[in-house]
Amino acid sequence: MTLASETIFQASAVPAAAVRTRVSVPLRFPDGFTAEAEVMTFSGLADGKEHLLLALGEWEQALLDAAPGGIGPDGAGPLVRLHSECLTGDVFGSQRCDCGPQLREAVERIAAAGGFLLYLRQEGRGIGLYSKLDAYALQDHTAHTLALPPDVGPGRSEAKISVGYEPAARADAVASVVPAHEDMLARAQGLVPALRERAEETERLRRIPESTMAELQSAEIFHLLSPTAVGGFGMGLETYGEVVRRLARGCASTAWSAGHLIEHVWMLARWPREAQDEVFASGPAPLAAATGAPAGVAEKVPGGYSISGRWTFASGVMHSEWALLAAQHGAVRLQCLVPLAEVEVLDVWQTAGLRGTGSNDILAEGLFVPEHRALDWELLAAEENPGSELHLDPLIHTPMGALLNMVAPAAALGSAEYAVELFGELMMVRKVKHTAEARQADSPLAQVRYAQAYGLVGTARLHWQEAVGVVSASHARRPAAMTDRERSQYRLSLALSGEASAAAVRVVMAGSGGSVHRLAHPLQRIQRDVNVLMNHAALAGDPILEQAGRGLLGLGFTVPSF
Template sequence: MSDDVAEAVRGLLPALAEGAAGIDSAGAVPAKTMTDLVGAGVFRMLQPKWCGGLETDPVRFYDAVRAISGACGSTGWLASVLGVHPWHMALFDERAQRDVWSDHPDALFCSSYAPVGRLVPVEGGFELSGHWRFASGCAHASWALLSGVVVAEHGQPVDIVTALVPRADYRVENVWEVVGLRGAGSNDMHADRVFVPEHRTLRNYDVALRRGPGQKLNSGPLFRLPFGTVFSYAVTAPMIGMAEGGLEIFLTRMRDRNRLSFGGGDSTADHAAQIAVARAGSEVDAAALQLSRNIRDLYECARRREEIPMELRLRARRDQVVGTERALKAIDLVYAAAGGLAQRRGNPIERAWRDAHTGSTHAANDVESSLALVGRGAFGLYVDDMLV
């Protein structure tokens, strides 16, 4: 991450860690925390330069997400999934970008990408209706990116698009009562026959082909990366951070703790605990290093304006879902090794365990189907998936 953002994020971490239990209990990330993240520049990292964004190397963004997630899983999740949306917004028509950023460069976007909405063509655009689920951070957003199917005169589907919708045009339903990531606020959203100008829609097919009208304005390499990688890595990076944070808490507490259940003694001399932390550390490092390597290779291809080979895109998808598995394995090892230390509800290890397992249920973390796609590609078979 850039030096200024890195320093600002480091300065926030103690307060984020201190407030994590309250966020877990209240089920919401407070507005003050979001304001602090905005001030640190986290949400500008993948935003175009023309409107005050940093347009930075994406590896730095995911590094920032991991650091925040290590202190508070819910806050890290929102930093990631809200922080990736300016990248997607940069692919929209210039008019849509200016609708948002000309007056409000720090505007936040939420999303729900399942194409469950219905868009009926009308003069100048579309009439959008639908009920979307799992819109993380929607309480903090002033715009939403909502996917849906464009239907022809007789109701037959003709295209799939993502629509940019202002806060006044959709309703939030508070349904997020869950085990982990309790502060993520991944609530439902409803829209009923709201008008969406045509320039505020973006074809999913074009995004899959790494093109969009916004590239005329935003021509840098960042905006030629595959949507599937940029978005899915925003799901896995927080989980790696949660595992890192849980491991660090465990190490800190174990160094000065006696193993009372076995008559005392130095807990750090426990052979099983030593193996657990070694394995957990290796899983975390492997996940983080592979994700960073893939992003760097993709970014270098985009920088050189080369076609990104399918082999690299599939490798990136493979390492993303396996990275999720590795993060879960690491936090499971820490949770088991902590024993009674981790059982009291709300302690940082137990909370990281719940947060990571909740994050693993995201659709982008479907390990088996994703690895099957990678295997198809390895055998030379056709692969067509929005997350590759």
């Protein structure tokens, strides 16, 4: 590779990439302007997309001029522009943007001075062609689209267009750089070693340690499902589920709490504008606990409602500033949004597993809830909810129940994967009493046991992916609501995934000896956590199998909430 091409390679800010082809392409624009470009393609780009580099004018001389001791008049170096692909503007000459004219002017100026144009294959700065046209459709109906930051290069899905909503207190912070799916998973995976180190502390504290919360915040984990219009990432179900699964490889309690806190941000984004202006005023990821078991009682009073009740299993309550509480008002089930400072948190979370979640009770008596912070649950849970009129993020249309069942099986799967990993390490060093082998791994029976556990985790993973696929497929259509058959498929697949995960952990524990039952050993914690997870409604086998069977046979559900 020549010095010049090496320098281009470095200028592209993707050190792992390499030039794969170089070809001369004559350019001609609609106004008759022409230029000669040397177009380069790459292998090894971080995001796997087909980004292009167009070298224009005397680019080699411009690079030499910029080098130490170069002979250029000012040492400014080559001109460089990052340009996101815009089919409507670049190709069709759309008058709704100035991308085409920007591209034309950039090529002319760069060709005159010598330099490079990086043409990024990320339509609409990463939102895709259809979503960009959706934004145009909203503009036709008087909604506005918000400003975006400049492109910053390949390897990341750049800031998405935020459409139709600008919180009153967030006008200066509505644009954000959205990480790619793999980047978000890498962030979660990077937290795993520290989560493992703090798992015992998490259990002892019966809540997530502040150091772990700080790391989750730093990694922007809670931004994952937050709408792009408020500075969040607006990512999809696949990324959400995989992040929870990876966190569970470190600590199931942390994965459980973080998973629900992420999900609750998404729930807050479904509320009307006035409520969203309050909760998103301090940033894109307000933390809220949510519980509906059992529902409290709501009485209508001037300006709103008075609610009373004791709510259990308030996951995330130890780290939240808001609480989402179910309350029954006659035949209508309401969800009430209240500041956590206005309720009492009861320290009752003493459990065998998932001890670190701190899912304590919430108590309120005669608490006033303004009208705008009380919403019919059926409206909130529906595909067409108030937030879907404010945000373009596709997941905002997903019916509420589709995400509420995802955390438990994701946490069980990640925990089982961690258990099999520990089992493999243990087998390589453990000497089993009353056997001839120097280590357990040399025993044919132990090898069979490990293969069985490994295979069960693989089965759990396939069922999990099947469930995620069923829900994700509904995002691509309107209406997004799943059919009875699809609901049966995804609930059944999640239940079978959890069952296989639990079976893998049982196989591991049966073959790991008595020492793993010491409280200091992570395998006993995994076993207890998974046992508790299997009693969650998302994984309770008997009712799920019954209702799934009815749905698959076309008999209809006898439990409406299934």
